Amino acid sequence: MTSQSNFAKGTTGAFSVGFVWFVLITVASLPLFWLGFVSLARAWVTPEYSHGPLIPLISLYLFARELRDKPAITTPQPMIQWPGLLVILGAVCLSIIGNLSGIPDIVTYAYIFFVAGLVLLTMGWHEGKRHQLPVLHLIFMLPLPQYLYWKMTTLLQAISSELGVMVIRAFDIPVYLDGNIIDLGSYQLLVAEACSGLRYLFPILSFSYLVAILYRGPYWHKVLLFVMAAPLTVLMNAIRIGIIGVLVNSYGIGHAEGFLHFFEGWVIFGVCVTILFFTALGLQRLRPNPLSLGEVLDFDFSGMGPHMARILHIGPLVWQWGAALLMVGLACVFILTPRPPVDLPQRTPFVEFPLMIDDWVGNSFKLTPDIEDVLGATDYHNSLYRTMDGSASIEFFAAWYDSQTEGEGIHSPEVCLPSSGWEIFSLETHEVTIPGTVYGTFAVNRAVIEKGFERQLVYYWFEQRGRRMTNDFAAKISVLRDGLVRGRTDGAMVRFITPIDRDAPEAAADARLQAFMAQSLPHLPRFIPE
Numbered sequence: 001m002t003s004q005s006n007f008a009k010g011t012t013g014a015f016s017v018g019f020v021w022f023v024l025i026t027v028a029s030l031p032l033f034w035l036g037f038v039s040l041a042r043a044w045v046t047p048e049y050s051h052g053p054l055i056p057l058i059s060l061y062l063f064a065r066e067l068r069d070k071p072a073i074t075t076p077q078p079m080i081q082w083p084g085l086l087v088i089l090g091a092v093c094l095s096i097i098g099n100l101s102g103i104p105d106i107v108t109y110a111y112i113f114f115v116a117g118l119v120l121l122t123m124g125w126h127e128g129k130r131h132q133l134p135v136l137h138l139i140f141m142l143p144l145p146q147y148l149y150w151k152m153t154t155l156l157q158a159i160s161s162e163l164g165v166m167v168i169r170a171f172d173i174p175v176y177l178d179g180n181i182i183d184l185g186s187y188q189l190l191v192a193e194a195c196s197g198l199r200y201l202f203p204i205l206s207f208s209y210l211v212a213i214l215y216r217g218p219y220w221h222k223v224l225l226f227v228m229a230a231p232l233t234v235l236m237n238a239i240r241i242g243i244i245g246v247l248v249n250s251y252g253i254g255h256a257e258g259f260l261h262f263f264e265g266w267v268i269f270g271v272c273v274t275i276l277f278f279t280a281l282g283l284q285r286l287r288p289n290p291l292s293l294g295e296v297l298d299f300d301f302s303g304m305g306p307h308m309a310r311i312l313h314i315g316p317l318v319w320q321w322g323a324a325l326l327m328v329g330l331a332c333v334f335i336l337t338p339r340p341p342v343d344l345p346q347r348t349p350f351v352e353f354p355l356m357i358d359d360w361v362g363n364s365f366k367l368t369p370d371i372e373d374v375l376g377a378t379d380y381h382n383s384l385y386r387t388m389d390g391s392a393s394i395e396f397f398a399a400w401y402d403s404q405t406e407g408e409g410i411h412s413p414e415v416c417l418p419s420s421g422w423e424i425f426s427l428e429t430h431e432v433t434i435p436g437t438v439y440g441t442f443a444v445n446r447a448v449i450e451k452g453f454e455r456q457l458v459y460y461w462f463e464q465r466g467r468r469m470t471n472d473f474a475a476k477i478s479v480l481r482d483g484l485v486r487g488r489t490d491g492a493m494v495r496f497i498t499p500i501d502r503d504a505p506e507a508a509a510d511a512r513l514q515a516f517m518a519q520s521l522p523h524l525p526r527f528i529p530e
Contacts, residue, residue: 018314021324022122025088028327031335032095033111039104043143051203055141058210062134064304070130081319084121084128088323091117092330099334101483102405105145112138121323122314133213140206147476149198150412156197160238167242173249178451182241187248189241197237200268204233204276211276214297221283225276232275236268344402344490345529350381353527358519360385362396378402381527385516394516395497400528404479404489412472413447413460413495422449422456429470432459432514437522438530442468448506455502457509459517460495466530492528 030037044052091114098106116135120128144152161180168175168182175184182189208229212222280297284290314320355362362383367375377399386393430446447458461468462475465488469475475491483489496517500509 016312016314018320019312021320022118022311022314024324025118025121025320025327028324028331029092029114031331032092032099033107033114035099035102035104036095036107036111039108039143040141044141048199048202049141049143050199051206052141055138055206058206059134059137061304062137062210062213063131064308065298066131066134067308067310068303080125081121083125084117084119085319085323087113087117087120088327089117092327096334097480097484101480102403102489103480103483104405105143106480108142112142121320122311137206137209140202140209147473153198156201156234156237159234160197160241163235163238164241164245167239168245168249170242171246173246175245182245184245184249187253189245189248197233200237200272201230201233203269204272205229207273208276211280211297214299215280216291216296216298217280217283217287221280224283225280228279229272229276232272233268236272240268344488347400347529348526350379350398350400350527353381353383354523355383355385357385357516357523359388360394360516360519361388362386375399376401379527392512393498394513395495396516396520397495397497398492398524398528400490400492402490404476404491405483412493413445413458422451424448425450425455430459432517434514434518434521437518438525439468439521443470444468445470446510448500453502455500456497457500457506457513458495458497459513460493463492463494463528465491490529494524494528 040052043049091110091112094110094113095107098104098110112135115138116132119131119135122128123131143149157180161177161182165175165177165182168184173184175182177183205226208226212226215222215225277297284296355364362385364381364383366372367380367382378401380397380399382395382397384393384395425448427445427447429443431441431443433441442461444459444461447460449456449458461470462472464475464478465482465486467478469478479489479491496513498509498513498516500506
């Protein structure tokens with residue numbers, strides 16, 4: 001079949017049969033992606049992703065702008081629609097995987113591919129591929145996978161803390177940085193997860209993407225405007241932390257808390273937006289014929305309505321109604337297929353974990369509410385065990401999750417230890433043998449951590465439904481696999497810590513940990529089922 005794009009010409013009158021097929025494809029997709037939509041709604045009420053609802057509106061504006069500004073291909077070309085159908089099928093398969101494994105992040109990312117495929121199917125390959133930038137912008141409405149979220153949070157906390165201390169020192173104020181704790185002597189400031197800058201990074205990245213598209217200038221100018229958004233956000237967040245530290249040192253903690261609430265949020269966003277705008281003006285000065293202030297960014301909204309109305313008159317094409325019937329069929333199968341019940345294994349709550357283990361006596365400690373919120377565990381055990389004579393001590397911590405799919409999930413000690421002031425001196429995999437137990441010989445992460453003159457030895461690993469794993473990313477992959485195959489996404493993290501005596505070799509701490517593990521691990525399967 002040879003024709004122009006479905007969007008090549010505007011028409012008037014009632015909507016077309018092609019538009020009915022378009023609506024049918026869209027509506028039929030809702031059950032397949034519903035898990036992702038629910039996840040988005042939950043994410044959008046958090047400060048980090050509160051900008052999310054604006055992203056589809058901005059993408060719609062960009063799409064209408066491109067329809068207006070990019071002339072339709074007038075040379076007759078074959079209307080190639082099958083690539084769009086393939087992309088839609090791939091997106092649907094990905095969403096089914098996400099639904100079966102119970103991982104909403106997979107479903108939400110699959111929806112971006114679905115929208116891209118719908119554009120290619122409706123407009124044809126030659127025209128549709130020219131209108132993918134608005135689709136790509138939809139990525140900014142999606143929450144980061146938890147694995148990446150915590151990695152980025154930890155990295156940005158460390159960077160913001162270091163730069164913030166540099167700002168404070170620029171005012172000749174004595175300050176000491178202990179992990180993410182800024183010590184001013186009389187006061188201590190914790191650079192918490194909320195201070196990492198992520199809540200500013202996502203909306204500013206979205207805005208810089210918009211500015212790069214609307215900017216009238218060379219392509220490298222556009223790339224620069226987008227690339228500078230991330231370091232600019234980190235820098236401004238560090239300056240915010242530094243100014244808070246200066247105010248605390250001068251006026252006390254009460255004044256700083258009021259200023260913190262004022263300065264965070266829209267003020268940081270507004271300053272970054274202003275800097276991006278003036279950068280665009282500065283880049284114009286590098287051109288032979290720089291544009292005026294009102295011409296740098298193309299915010300012309302005229303003429304978009306009639307062009308968007310062209311969607312009502314999409315021509316009915318074979319691949320389009322075929323895709324509609326396919327989507328309706330898949331949606332019906334998905335809705336009518338019964339879901340197997342989630343069969344969580346029976347387990348004993350950690351409150352019953354023994355505090356008397358051979359010659360070790362333990363005391364349990366509750367985590368603070370804010371740490372519990374970050375941990376997000378279904379159940380956990382946090383105890384300090386000492387020998388009867390008090391000559392040795394071991395911290396035993398285990399966190400169990402009945403689901404590791406949405407928000408809930410294991411946080412590696414590599415993330416939390418540096419934030420509490422401990423520096424990881426060494427980290428390697430190490431084999432241990434626990435004879436006479438289901439554990440046998442297995443690998444653990446062995447870390448030596450330091451804070452000042454203190455040194456501690458850490459063993460930790462991830463219990464994943466009968467498997468012991470040392471890599472947190474591999475643990476996430478196993479969640480996807482077992483969610484599909486076994487219908488289980490539960491799991492745990494187990495950690496042992498003991499001091500390294502100054503006058504004793506590290507091997508003595510190793511022997512102490514392994515001896516305690518040989519005594520305590522036989523109790524663990526009741527609390528972390530295989």
